[in-house]
Amino acid sequence: MSQFTTGLVNGVSIGAVFALIALGYTMIYGIVKMINFAHGEFIVVGGFTMYGMNKLLVSKVPLWANATISIITAIVACVVVVLITERLAYRPLRKRDNNRINPLITAIGVSYILYGIFNLIQSSQLKPPAFFPFLETRVDKMIFLLAVTTLCLVLLTLFYQKTKLGIATRAVSENADAAKLMGINNDFTIALTFALAAIMAAISALLFYTYNDTGMKFSDGTLLIGLIPFAAAVVGGIGSLPGAVVGGFIIGMVQEMAAAFGLSKWQVLFIYGILVLVLLLKPSGIVGRKEGEKV
């Protein structure tokens, strides 16, 4: 493969992973206007559970059962951790004041705690479980990753557009007080969004494992798995679902093209350079819409 095609295939693959992670960021930002810094750690929770479950079951059940059970456990673990976090750390703050700095700092705190716990338990690199032996080449993997991300995006869009709960969620993100007056349970809707984001996080962990042969370190946490997709979400326009996907693919492409052409040392510069540029030219992101200033 030439440099370009390598970059393209890898870029689309990691772009799909980034897009899915960015969806998690963007959903939470859309509804509570909070940057969930701990999302990267939630992904690690999913990955950790998946790895552990797989190791427990590996010689006892066939691969398909192993994969199914591991993935479902990971999703459940993610949802539980996220809901506990939301209940204990985010909700009390949200009730108390609508200062924008405090939730962000709390999210950083949550991220630090989870990071610390994982580093206490396991700080060395873990080889990912191979759930999908039929994905042999990079192109196969790319198609698989693309399919999963597309499926998730379609399901999420259907949920937000067609179901009653989805419409309620959008109403809360438009105007929480008015939504409350219309009889929508704000806390439930927000918790639901967090749970959905947790499911996305678990699936992202799966995709990350599928993409990355060498596995992930649990100490990578926010820096590697979290910050770059977060930049993707902002580039696409944080708060918008298609924006997250567009941003994910752009950032993934830039990162892998840089790597393919031997510039991997400069990846960080390119990624955050694009972030800074987009924010300066169009602060609401490529797809996002502009919010008027309220007095």
Added chain:
Amino acid sequence: MKNKIKKTQAPKKHVSKKTQLISTIVAIVLFAVVSVLIDGSSSLMLPKVFNKICIFSIAALSLNLVCGNLGELVLGHGGFVLIGYVVSYLLTNYVIFPALQDSMAMSEIYNVIYNVHGSELHAAGYAIIIGNAIIAALITAVFGYIVGVIVLGRLKGDYLAIVTLGFGLVFVCLVQNLIPNGFTSLNSSSKLTGTPMLFAGFLVLTVFLLTMFIKSRFGRGIIAIREDAIAAESSGIPVNKYKILAFTVSAFFAGLAGGLYCHFGPQTAVQFNQDLSILLLLYIVLGGLGSFTGTLIATPLLEILNSYVLVVLPASFSNNPKIIYGILLICIMLFKNKGIMGTNEFGWDWFYTLLDKIKLFFKRVFKKRKSEVAS
């Protein structure tokens, strides 16, 4: 029968000029005694920790100016500290050393600047380090001004936080790639440990200048912007200009901290990434956003925790201070979200009111016990 003791608030005290003067003199004498004790102590750890506290306090104070007083969250402050560090490093390594190398040997230069052998610093060494730090601070201020002009007019709130995070990481990446062998050529024997007074002096100067700044017209304007940007604009404060000013001043002191940090000991560029920025944020959040006094209380507390308490714990814990930082951050946010000091500043009025409060507290406890005994 139980007496319910009425909770009385200690009245706010106004102390006379004379008391203030005496208190100030006592405080200065105390500070000097402590400094001399630290200076003369035979322990190697103590001056090092003290120096580190001074440097980090300067950096945290400069962050507090933007986060606390201006009210904009900055997540890339480590980048500015890095710029100061790099400028200071380049100056020392490529300007001062070659200039001195004509007349003396390398080991002699180290002796002059860092005085590896004795405990007294040469006057020339002082001059070099001070000049170095000030030039580093000025150049960082220029960077801060450029970033401020680009960013502050267009973005605020979360977006500003993100973009500063991006700038911080970009600086780290640039330095990593442009100075590929890191800062290794700065000899590791050049650790400056014997002279806490130099760093303490810079800290005192920083506190003084920042307090003057925040009490000036500009400082009041900056605080007005924090309270309500729109109201501030309509009362004639040039919001954007003041924001850029605050950003530049903040970058200046961050660069000063970086310039001093360079002489403290060799670091790597990665150490200035978002972890440092968030550590600084932790200091100011713990102390109270918008209170310089709070920062000056919180930084030593956390630094002492880091260098004395965590070392005692098992290795897996002491290598993972993040878990403790995280718990601290969340506890502050949930239970005392104003930090130790809120937005209060130290003043003798405040101090004596605090003393009264403590007295009242003890009296109450004592009375309670007495009434319990009586019943």
